Amino acid sequence: DADVTQTPRNRITKTGKRIMLECSQTKGHDRMYWYRQDPGLGLRLIYYSFDVKDINKGEISDGYSVSRQAQAKFSLSLESAIPNQTALYFCATSDGGLGDQPQHFGDGTRLSIL
Amino acid sequence: QKEVEQNSGPLSVPEGAIASLNCTYSDRGSQSFFWYRQYSGKSPELIMFIYSNGDKEDGRFTAQLNKASQYVSLLIRDSQPSDSATYLCAIINAGGTSYGKLTFGQGTILTVHP
Numbered sequence: 001d002a003d004v005t006q007t008p009r010n011r012i013t014k015t016g017k018r019i020m021l022e023c024s025q026t027k028g029h030d031r032m033y034w035y036r037q038d039p040g041l042g043l044r045l046i047y048y049s050f051d052v053k054d055i056n057k058g059e060i061s062d063g064y065s066v067s068r069q070a071q072a073k074f075s076l077s078l079e080s081a082i083p084n085q086t087a088l089y090f091c092a093t094s095d096g097g098l099g100d101q102p103q104h105f106g107d108g109t110r111l112s113i114l
Numbered sequence: 115q116k117e118v119e120q121n122s123g124p125l126s127v128p129e130g131a132i133a134s135l136n137c138t139y140s141d142r143g144s145q146s147f148f149w150y151r152q153y154s155g156k157s158p159e160l161i162m163f164i165y166s167n168g169d170k171e172d173g174r175f176t177a178q179l180n181k182a183s184q185y186v187s188l189l190i191r192d193s194q195p196s197d198s199a200t201y202l203c204a205i206i207n208a209g210g211t212s213y214g215k216l217t218f219g220q221g222t223i224l225t226v227h228p
Contacts, residue, residue, distance in 0.1 A: 033216075040220070041220075042202070042218050042219065042220045042221060043158070043202070043218040044218075045215060045216070048215065058215070088155075090157055090158070102148055102160045102163050103148075103160075103216055104160065105157040105158050105159075106157060107156070107157050108156075108157050
């Protein structure tokens, strides 16, 4: 089983719909992140959380919200989806110990908004 | 100037050669440096991380860091066709509002031809 699991893996939906992407991890990491990846723009940080009570905006948080339901779960919501949110979305986790620990990525969710 | 810059490539090398991938960064406060490999449609996979000036070797991979010149590189010895992928350079700034966040370069596409 994957250490960082994202659901769904693929989703096609219509403009204006509310969408939730879920991420769960079995690595025991404190820190969790949501990124989107677009061709030519690389990976960009949407939101991140260093523990259950900590939520921080990344560089492109507008139009998104998150919820850290437990140490192991971090969900990303699009309240009213728009076509330019079509992208590949990744969840990542890292250990909150001393020093900068590497991030480990889930398999991604391919989201298409028509 | 972008925070993390990579030549987008594609970089093409023959099988068995050394592939050299370079990354420059703008923030002198950057402390931690990571190289990820990403196959098309897949998630980024951590290859190497380096924190101190100098070289760090792991199998066929060597990461080189020069903080004074603000660059980090990845060498792949005895390149194989299976090394063909996009290589992402990422950094963490240790302080301020960027604490703990990874900033990615655009990635370099590497093609190893038989």
